[in-house]
Amino acid sequence: MSGTERPRAQDVPVDSQRSLGELFSDATRDMSTLVRSEIELAKSEIKINVVHAAKGSGAFIVAGALAFFAFPFLSVAIAYGIHALGLGLGWSFLIVGGAYLLLAVLLGLFGVMSFKKVRPPQRTIRSTQETVATLKNVG
Template identity: 85%
Template sequence: MAGTERPRPQDVPVENQRSLGELFSDATRDMSTLVRSEIELAKSEVKVSAIQVAKGSGAFIAAGALAFFAFPFLSVAIAYGIHALGLGLGWSFLIVGGAYLLLAGALAFFGVSSFKKVRPPERTIRTTQETVATLKTVG
């Protein structure tokens, strides 16, 4: 493998060495090529992910539509099931409606308590302020 070794800079005659400008130009071109390649790779990966997200979203929308249409049927079935236990039909529907109102209230309480836990991005604000302060002292 002795023939594949690169010559050391001090072994190359001065007239055959590249200038600093040429080296900088080559480095800039190589960096540009690398960035473009990374962008193309990211685009292809995002495209595949976007297709999967679209498929998943479509499935969730279909499931939601089916659940939306099944809900009234199941509600009526529950009310008639309670009626079959010997309670009046009106009371059966009132029980089902009351149960839904209790569930809605519990979900609303959970939602409000979740919103109260939301805080501003304190670490991001702090690090941004530190960066701005650092840039002001440098500039």
């Protein structure tokens, strides 16, 4: 037999001839192992990301609490600063309050516009549907 000829079925040892069922069983087992490995990898990556997210969330909570308690002091300081420029104290606080209300309205409008742009994950849905269709055609 030369190097370019393919071995015939009777030339191949019996133990290396495997049935289609055995090949399918091995492929299924290998696919299952691959999927489990991918899931374990995803779990380990997610676990690391969760730890980082928890640390970041803690820092944001502390920063938010500090800003929350500083906000009234800064508001009063701004109002008294405007009063020091010669405006009455009532008008100074009204200006500060009005500025905050205007900012709140603008942020609210921005939030509404942002929520209107939220759409379902079209690429993920399409990819999942294609995968399901492919798997149905294979089976």
